[in-house]
Amino acid sequence: MSKTLTDATTKTPTQNIDPRILLLALGMFALGTDAFVIAGVLPVIARDMQVTEGLAGQLVTVFSLTYGLGAPVLAALTGRWPRHRVLIIALGAFCLINVGSALAPSFSLLGLTRILAACFAALYSPLAYTIGTALAAPEKRGQALSFVLGGLTLSTVLGSPLGTWVGEHFGWRMSFGMVALLAGVACIALLLCGLPRESAAPTLSLQARLAPIREPRLLLALLPALLWNLGIYVVYTYLAPIFQQNMHITDISVALLVFGLGAVPGNWLGGLITDRFGSSRPLITGFVVLAMILLGIPFATSLFFGLPLLLLWGLCGPNLFIAQQHRMLSLAPEHANVILALNNSMLYLGIAGGAALGGIVLHTQPVAWLGPLGAVCSLLALLALLFSMRIKRTA
Structure with a gap:
């Protein structure tokens, strides 16, 4: 059953950190692995898709460009929706899009799935930080942020090398399959455990965000x-x-x-x-x-x-x-x-x-x-x- 925001803030200092924060970190681990694994399997993708390595590298370009430009726009567009719902939808859609990347029959369709994956990643990341702090007692909010950010850091240490190894030995499609599996596990676990339910708070307009x-x-x-x-x-x-x-x-x-x-x-x-x-x-x-x-x-x-x-x-x-x-x-x-x-x-x-x-x-x-x-x-x-x-x- 889902807890309210007040549940998290009434915890005593002696209680352990909410395990749902670790699930949010797992989602960040999947996002970080997805963002950086292409660098490791780039020659394999280029060879399989019969494109140059320079062109294959543009998969990183479209993902990062969409993320960088889309984050403030998508945050403004979804700001009035309940945060817990947007987070679950974004993570679930991110999982499915990576399945699409693994199955993409052509380079152009693979590029399209990279754009869509970046959109949902840009939605998930800021909400993971926000909800992570809401799940922690006030004196443990710094810890909560470090745990969520730790998922992203760990993706650099383990996720990208592991995804590269998988791609080299089992094919680059399995690298995206691994990302989809990680995101799917985190999404299902968060659905079963529940997240704080809240009304959407007033949000900054896109104009205010870019001020x-x-x-x-x-x-x-x-x-x-x-x-x-x-x-x-x-x-x-x-x-x-x-x-x-x-x-x-x-x-x-x-x-x-x-x-x-x-x-x-x-x-x-x-x-x-x-x-x-x-x-x-x-x-x-x-x-x-x-x-x-x-x-x-x-x-x-x-x-x-x-x-x-x-x-x-x-x-x-x-x-x-x-x-x-x-x-x-x-x-x-x-x-x-x-x-x-x-x-x-x-x-x-x-x-x-x-x-x-x-x-x-x-x-x-x-x-x-x-x-x-x-x-x-x-x-x-x-x-x-x-x-x-x-x-x-x-x-």
Whole structure:
């Protein structure tokens, strides 16, 4: 039977965290695996669908672009509907769409299922955070958020490498089947356990959600997030062909696992470093380090050099994201919810742009060009940050 919101807030501090929060995290694990597994099985998809690897990489572009642009629009459109209902529908539809991806007979239909999957992922993610906090006592809401976010982090550590391994050994269609299974289990379990029932709260209009974009200083402050993710995903999306060419490795699941292992302590260190030094210094240092990593990845000719770079890369990413979130909050505390949502959109637009740009480059140039291009994007993010800091000081 479903519980009301007051059930969660009357728990005593000694009670354990609500198990339904773990089911929400499982849904986030499925979403994260779906978003990043294509990078691991990209050559397999390209070979099976008889398209170039650059074109196959556009599956990442359409997913991320739809997510980045669709999140604020879909949140505004569904804001007056009961949250628990929207979440269950979004997760169930996400499961079915991934079944469609696994069965897609052509590349164009596979691309269409990626667009639809991104729409439902963009609906599910913010609601998982909101409902997760509603299921926790006030003194445990931080824990609840960390559990839900942990599902996304764990997808980088386990989900993407596992999906890649499945795709390499059983076919890329089974990778999407695995995602569908995870999402289906989470959806059915949440249906059986029930979620807090509530009337839809008044929601911000799309115009209100996009209001900070009309402020040049905030738009400039969002630009580094777009640029550094553009640089990251110019390279990350095409890691499989890079490793195949340089190291003659067809299964990069171990490489993705190492990358994910770096992200775990990166999340923890990012908070500590930002609390200790603020946001500006970690961002400046992070952009320089990231540029060096991206420059080196396409020229690593053995795992002896490649794996440490991937581990360091995994450490670097969460540090940048946490510091950027911290900076945006300090610049616009009055727009907290909206500015963080827009910052998240910048991340996905960067992923989309990076995958698209990398695909364009691969039409005419070898994969070694991707590293310098990613490094340039990271340094442009640094320049945008420095300019933004100067504007802030002048103001």
